[in-house]
Amino acid sequence: MRIDKFLSETGVLSRKESGKAIRSGRLTVNGEVIKKPETHIDPEKDSVTLDGNIINYKKYVYIILNKPQGYVSATDDPNEKTVIDLLPERERKLGLFPCGRLDKNTTGLVMLTNDGPLAHRLLAPKTHVEKEYYFEVKFPLSDEDIEKLENGVDIGGYTTAKCRLIRKGQKEANIILTEGKYHQIKLMLGAVHNQVMKLKRIRFDNIVLDENELLEGQWRYLSKSEEQMLQKRNG
Ligand code: URA
Numbered sequence: 001m002r003i004d005k006f007l008s009e010t011g012v013l014s015r016k017e018s019g020k021a022i023r024s025g026r027l028t029v030n031g032e033v034i035k036k037p038e039t040h041i042d043p044e045k046d047s048v049t050l051d052g053n054i055i056n057y058k059k060y061v062y063i064i065l066n067k068p069q070g071y072v073s074a075t076d077d078p079n080e081k082t083v084i085d086l087l088p089e090r091e092r093k094l095g096l097f098p099c100g101r102l103d104k105n106t107t108g109l110v111m112l113t114n115d116g117p118l119a120h121r122l123l124a125p126k127t128h129v130e131k132e133y134y135f136e137v138k139f140p141l142s143d144e145d146i147e148k149l150e151n152g153v154d155i156g157g158y159t160t161a162k163c164r165l166i167r168k169g170q171k172e173a174n175i176i177l178t179e180g181k182y183h184q185i186k187l188m189l190g191a192v193h194n195q196v197m198k199l200k201r202i203r204f205d206n207i208v209l210d211e212n213e214l215l216e217g218q219w220r221y222l223s224k225s226e227e228q229m230l231q232k233r234n235g
Contacts, residue, residue, distance in 0.1 A: 062113045131201060135200075
């Protein structure tokens with residue numbers, strides 16, 4: 001891979017900035033200053049520094065963030081703040097996109113990655129990745145409502161797949177889905193004549209949102225073991 005491409009892919013510098021930095025001697029490869037942007041390197045093996053700092057190459061990046069209300073799950077939007085706006089400049093340059101969407105007024109766990117093939121696999125209906133949400137509703141939930149929701153309800157021409165609910169109170173529960181239709185939970189509660197007042201995603205597969213560690217608006221990289229577990233999910 002060309003070194004200027006390597007620098008822009010890691011998000012350290014833009015392609016244009018990379019050319020300048022290289023020509024002015026700020027880069028080394030395996031300890032030797034290089035001055036040609038067309039120099040080829042092996043990102044897995046060669047040690048590259050910029051101004052003396054080692055640059056780690058990772059082809060794909062995986063981040064989770066705790067989305068506050070008011071942000072849309074998109075990479076850019078002419079009128080709205082997006083989840084990408086919550087990241088620092090370096091991470092904003094990595095070409096990340098949300099793996100699955102939360103509504104603007106839904107909070108909680110969003111995974112961001114630039115790994116298109118993995119995101120595609122995780123979002124495919126046949127992969128059945130579990131997503132767990134906590135919700136509060138306007139009216140008390142009856143046991144009958146819970147049973148109906150678990151067995152599937154009509155949300156406008158589509159009957160939802162079987163799912164699991166864990167009651168947390170008269171008007172609150174966790175719901176575990178393995179599918180992700182547009183506004184699914186709001187529509188499901190609407191189908192039992194209720195209304196969602198608060199909705200938060202608390203788990204994506206085995207990645208649990210720890211709100212002591214990640215306050216609303218905060219983010220972190222996935223750990224190696226979380227990453228490996230996701231890689232093992234196949235449709
Ligand atoms: N279901 C909804 O209704 N909204 C979300 O944001 C996620 C699931």
